[in-house]
Amino acid sequence: MxxxxxxxxxxxxxxxxxxxxxxxxxxxxxxxxxxxxxxxxxxxxxxxxxxxxxxxxxxxxxxxxxxxxxxxxxxxxxxxxxxxxxxxxxxVRDAGDIRPRRLPARVEHIEECAPDVRRLFLKLPRDKRLPFLAGQYIDFLLRGGQRRSFSLANAPHDDERLELHIRHLPGGVFSGHVFNDMREGALLRFEGPLGNFFLREDSDRPMILMGGGTGFAPIKGIIEHALYIGVDRPMHIYWGARARQDLYLDHLPREWAEQHPHITYTPVLSEPAESDGWTGATGFVHRQVVEDHPGLGGFDVYMSGPPPMINAARQAFTDAGLPADRLYYDSFEAAPE
Known part of the structure; x- marks a missing residue:
């Protein structure tokens, strides 16, 4: 009943x-x-x-x-x-309706996805959960008042654990700790959720979702949320990386595209290795988007990744007719050491 x-x-x-x-x-x-x-x-x-x-x-x-x-x-x-x-x-109508909180969390599992990418799963205390919107991020609170920001890669309904994708940056204080010293069971503190990058559910326009590197993390959360709530408008996923090994969860978008007729997936490699045997799209991922969709006036575009990709894509997508208020993005700025 x-x-x-x-x-x-x-x-x-x-x-x-x-x-x-x-x-x-x-x-x-x-x-x-x-x-x-x-x-x-x-x-x-x-x-x-x-x-x-x-x-x-x-x-x-x-x-x-x-x-x-x-x-x-x-x-x-x-x-x-x-x-x-x-x-x-x-x-909760938008990100401003959720008040960020400071919480502890334990590292429940660390998964190696690629030579320079770790998938981190965090468990909150038994009596705590974190309300968030798909695509938002959290700040880890480090010694000396330092912070490091990482996007949540899981969807809000799947909040038993928090999932983050950590890329190893040379000299990175937090990423270096994750790769060299962190063990399962370690205690961390964070503040969140933060950010205005999240799925706009009141739109009926087709979506383009573009991630660069670990910018796939919030895109993953948004797509899993959209599928969970039954969004059936067209979604074209683009994932840009250097070589094939950098598409560290490539099987996921391939499965989404196979199982859902309204989803299309295009991975794009900028520097494929000869051993990759790559026959797919190459070059810069934002250029592939414009090549496939020269007129973006009728789309909502979500993108996340490094600042050079974001800045180049903003101009290219505007030139292709995308209204400024239909472009949602999360720029993965590297924190100063």
Whole structure:
């Protein structure tokens, strides 16, 4: 049995499956409601039940008392609809609606993806979760007040662990630590989520998503989120790298393109090795985008990667007719040492 949930004072509604919490159902529908711990201990997700009734699987959660419950308040991370509902809660409409926080995290797993790329998986404390929009980033807090920024590569619904793609930069303080000294179980501190690079869900325009190097990380998160919420408008993924080994998760976009007819994938190598046996696109990735789409006026373009790629692409895409307000980007600036 499913129950229909409508958000008061908005045109948003979604369905919850039997036994599914309101927060989980909203996330599955692509709506972001406030939450933090998702265990009923922080109270961030509290809102009002305007119509209908809810139930808790294990009695009242710690962050709500009987008086609040009687007054129609509810913790939506734990509340299960017992009927159709009308609720009142502040939706997260854009990145400004999410307040960055400072949190600890443990390194749960380190995966070698390429000679100079590591995939880092972080686990938050048991009573903490990080609400974020697909494509945002976090800042690791280092000694001496230094920070290092890395994009989240997972989608918001898949928040059991945080995924980051770390490229080894010569002389890099944090990346050098990741490659040479970091071990699973290490404790880190970070602040986030940050940034305005995220999927605009209210658009119906076809999308071009372009990543350079580890700029694939936020593109991955955006695509996984789009697939999860059922976005079916055309998506053309471009991934630019030097050689074949630098397409460190190449199987993922290939699988997306094979499984979803509205997704196209074009990898582009700027310096393929002779041993690569490369027969695909070569050169600069932004030039391949314009070659394939000489008129960009009807697109939304998302791109992330190193500043030279971003700057060159901005000019090229503008020349190809892309409106400035339809270009969303995240420039991977190297931090000064």
């Amino acid at each position: 499913t129950h229909r949930i409508r958000i008061a004072d908005s045109d948003h509604a979604f369905d919850a499956e039997e036994g599914e919490s309101v927060i989980d159902a909203a996330l599955r529908a692509g709506l972001m409601l406030p939450y933090s711990c998702r265990s009923g201990t922080c109270g961030t997700c509290m809102g009002d039940v305007v119509e209908g009734s809810i139930a808790y699987p294990d009695g009242l959660p710690p962050a709500i008392d009987s008086q609040q419950d009687s007054a129609g308040k509810a913790l939506f991370c734990q509340a299960r609809p017992a009927s159709d509902l009308v609720i009142r809660v502040a939706e």
